[in-house]
Amino acid sequence: MRALTRSMLTPRMLTPLMLLLALSLGWVAGEAGQRARDSRSLVADDDVAYLPTAAAIRFMSAGYDDVAADILWLRTVTYYGEWRQGDHGIEFFRELSRRVVELDPHFVEAYRFSALVLADDLGAFDDGIDILRRGMQVMPDTWWLPFEAGFLEYTVRLDNEKAARWFRIAASKPDAPDRAKNFAAFVTSRAGDLKVSLELWKFVANTTKNPEVRIKAEAYIEELQAAVDGTGPVPEWVTRRRIIGGRSDGDV
Amino acid sequence: MRILAIARNTFREAVRDRIFALVAVFGLLLVSSSIILSPLTIGAQQKLVADIGLASISVFSVLVVLFVGSGLVNKEVDKRTIMTILSKPVSRFEYLFGKYLGLLGTIGVMIGAMSVLFALALLATGSSFELPYLFSLGLTVVEMMVVTSVVIFFSSFTSSVLTSIFTLGVFLAGRMLPDLERFAIVTGNPDVELTTNLLKYVLPNLDLFDVRNAAVHGLPIDPAHVAWAVVYGIIYSAVLLLLADRLFRRREFK
Numbered sequence: 473m474r475a476l477t478r479s480m481l482t483p484r485m486l487t488p489l490m491l492l493l494a495l496s497l498g499w500v501a502g503e504a505g506q507r508a509r510d511s512r513s514l515v516a517d518d519d520v521a522y523l524p525t526a527a528a529i530r531f532m533s534a535g536y537d538d539v540a541a542d543i544l545w546l547r548t549v550t551y552y553g554e555w556r557q558g559d560h561g562i563e564f565f566r567e568l569s570r571r572v573v574e575l576d577p578h579f580v581e582a583y584r585f586s587a588l589v590l591a592d593d594l595g596a597f598d599d600g601i602d603i604l605r606r607g608m609q610v611m612p613d614t615w616w617l618p619f620e621a622g623f624l625e626y627t628v629r630l631d632n633e634k635a636a637r638w639f640r641i642a643a644s645k646p647d648a649p650d651r652a653k654n655f656a657a658f659v660t661s662r663a664g665d666l667k668v669s670l671e672l673w674k675f676v677a678n679t680t681k682n683p684e685v686r687i688k689a690e691a692y693i694e695e696l697q698a699a700v701d702g703t704g705p706v707p708e709w710v711t712r713r714r715i716i717g718g719r720s721d722g723d724v
Numbered sequence: 725m726r727i728l729a730i731a732r733n734t735f736r737e738a739v740r741d742r743i744f745a746l747v748a749v750f751g752l753l754l755v756s757s758s759i760i761l762s763p764l765t766i767g768a769q770q771k772l773v774a775d776i777g778l779a780s781i782s783v784f785s786v787l788v789v790l791f792v793g794s795g796l797v798n799k800e801v802d803k804r805t806i807m808t809i810l811s812k813p814v815s816r817f818e819y820l821f822g823k824y825l826g827l828l829g830t831i832g833v834m835i836g837a838m839s840v841l842f843a844l845a846l847l848a849t850g851s852s853f854e855l856p857y858l859f860s861l862g863l864t865v866v867e868m869m870v871v872t873s874v875v876i877f878f879s880s881f882t883s884s885v886l887t888s889i890f891t892l893g894v895f896l897a898g899r900m901l902p903d904l905e906r907f908a909i910v911t912g913n914p915d916v917e918l919t920t921n922l923l924k925y926v927l928p929n930l931d932l933f934d935v936r937n938a939a940v941h942g943l944p945i946d947p948a949h950v951a952w953a954v955v956y957g958i959i960y961s962a963v964l965l966l967l968a969d970r971l972f973r974r975r976e977f978k
Binding site: 527530531534535536537538539541542545546549550576578579581582585680681682683684685 | 761764
């Protein structure tokens, strides 16, 4: 037995052993994925329903929390994609995205995407702003986070005053581009203008690396462009948000 | 000179054992993860490639230290070749230190090769190899210096299997040292606090060598921290090698 253990641990055996392990893991992951897909209608989001706390994940990942955050980010993105395809609800998105930023507090893309989905898709606007605030505490010099907050205030909650305040904060950051500074002025002087909303979505579409956000932005741009050109009606979501946000008619 | 001869021999042995095939596995892992995961990363592909690359270099290096290092001394004891070596004018310290340098050299070359593949993977995904990555990789080498000294320490007085288990335990505990400290504070139990405090001074604080997150996010890395980590790594390894020598001197070979 001792001799067998010794021979198993020789470096010569290491590579085939690791390859075997990798193949076995791949097979198990594939099988598990297939089983999960087969039973999706019954236990659609079982794995995320029992999500451990960030502290527990950090402990289990033995210091590789950034990789754990990446794996969880991939799960968050697929969870969102599955929801878009109508496979299940989206109630666990909030927890998933929170875990990602707790494990990797400098993951800017996770803050931005999570805030947009929380505010726009889940209707949990305050949670969206909260997650951005959490990011701002960790990265006080990043202009993207207050800009995103201003963008959400202007286009989702339709609160021009708060939007202008966020844009001014974004513009004051050392790395803020001129475009961000322009929006601070736009929103203050032309609050409620459909064109400002259109420009904001265009800016987001042109600058995001996230294809999901780009698809969402392009859909909004198309509707807003038609409304601005007078070739289409004011989008339904604008009217709906006006009622919720309490903005006067003609404002966005 | 004698130390270098043993180190060279250890390095050659590792090369002969095709340990560098792991580098190919690493390259394959990086390339496949970049290709397979890219549609899912939405906007974070470069971060993911950098995270996976740096973490894999660290994990693969620890695996090699564990598997190769654990058998380094005991294999020679079992084959009785150690008697031939020690019957020559080679002190036990020279033997251990030579083994240590040989394994460290193997790990160093391996990390170098994986770093080149990592840089290529970054370039392929439209990113570039920045200076902070070099800091991170440099500290990984220092971390491996410490882990290698741990493996040599255990292999100086115990079997290969136990060496692997103990080294893995020390590595994990060293990685989780800040969590252990937090755990002690949370429990409020004076005995747990005392044990944790003791462990804090005995176990290597491997968290010091982890600047991967800062490197990936382009955050400033304090050069004083890097310098302190290097000094800490050298002192810790030296102390452990001296202890290993003490224990190895008492070991009898039949």
